[in-house]
Amino acid sequence: xxxxxxxxxxxxxxxxxxxxxxxxxxxxxxxxxxxxxxxxxxxxxxxxxxxxxxxxxxxxxxxxxxxxxxxxxxxxxxxxxxxxxxxxxxxxxxxxxxxxxxxxxxxx
Amino acid sequence: xxxxxxxxxxxxxxxxxxxxxxxxxxxxxxxxxxxxxxxxxxxxxxxxxxxxxxxxxxxxxxxxxxxxxxxxxxxxxxxxxxxxxxxxxxxxxxxxxxxxxxxxxxxxxxxxxxx
Numbered sequence: 257x258x259x260x261x262x263x264x265x266x267x268x269x270x271x272x273x274x275x276x277x278x279x280x281x282x283x284x285x286x287x288x289x290x291x292x293x294x295x296x297x298x299x300x301x302x303x304x305x306x307x308x309x310x311x312x313x314x315x316x317x318x319x320x321x322x323x324x325x326x327x328x329x330x331x332x333x334x335x336x337x338x339x340x341x342x343x344x345x346x347x348x349x350x351x352x353x354x355x356x357x358x359x360x361x362x363x364x
Numbered sequence: 365x366x367x368x369x370x371x372x373x374x375x376x377x378x379x380x381x382x383x384x385x386x387x388x389x390x391x392x393x394x395x396x397x398x399x400x401x402x403x404x405x406x407x408x409x410x411x412x413x414x415x416x417x418x419x420x421x422x423x424x425x426x427x428x429x430x431x432x433x434x435x436x437x438x439x440x441x442x443x444x445x446x447x448x449x450x451x452x453x454x455x456x457x458x459x460x461x462x463x464x465x466x467x468x469x470x471x472x473x474x475x476x477x478x479x
Contacts, residue, residue: 292468299368299454299470300407343406352468353423354399354407 260344265359268338274331276358278344281325288347289320291329293340294357300343303329334362366390368471370455376477377445385440385474387455395458396438397422397468398430400451407454413438445478452476 268274292300399407409422413432
């Protein structure tokens with residue numbers, strides 16, 4: 257499974273868009289990019305996933321570069337409740353190997 | 365539909381004791397997983413299963429055993445508890461979907477302390 261690299265922490269002002277980057281330069285053609293988040297010590301929560309095309313759902317948007325070596329998770333209007341650790345994961349066959357993630361702090 | 369249910373939520377073990385963390389899911393998912401998360405760290409995959417009767421090692425399997433006799437249940441056994449196994453344990457499940465991508469659903473976690 258491809259390894260991912262994320263910044264350890266980021267800040268975002270409440271109401272602004274949060275853009276969380278992820279590098280996955282060794283990704284294979286059939287590997288998906290997943291984003292999960294973990295609030296406090298709760299179980300990780302699924303956000304979004306994609307293969308090649310950009311994806312959007314009610315929570316976020318996922319932008320994947322054309323060469324698929326990096327992606328960006330966008331929370332369009334961050335709220336205080338979005339403060340969490342965000343994990344970018346690349347996986348095939350559903351097996352997820354977590355990295356360290358990005359700790360996002362949304363500030364008033 | 366309860367999703368993924370783990371028991372117990374909290375447990376204190378003495379060194380050398382054994383115990384089983386129970387996990388059950390009611391979504392008829394083929395894939396099930398056990399992760400551990402140490403303080404301030406990401407999740408590490410211990411074992412996973414792609415269906416009843418099939419299990420495989422993850423990143424950190426030493427000191428643990430699993431079985432998958434039914435689709436619903438995936439218990440994790442600690443045979444000789446050690447302080448290094450103090451952690452939060454998460455069970456998860458997902459629908460089969462090789463090559464299609466699938467979402468993994470997590471339980472609420474089991475806090476284990478070995479003293």
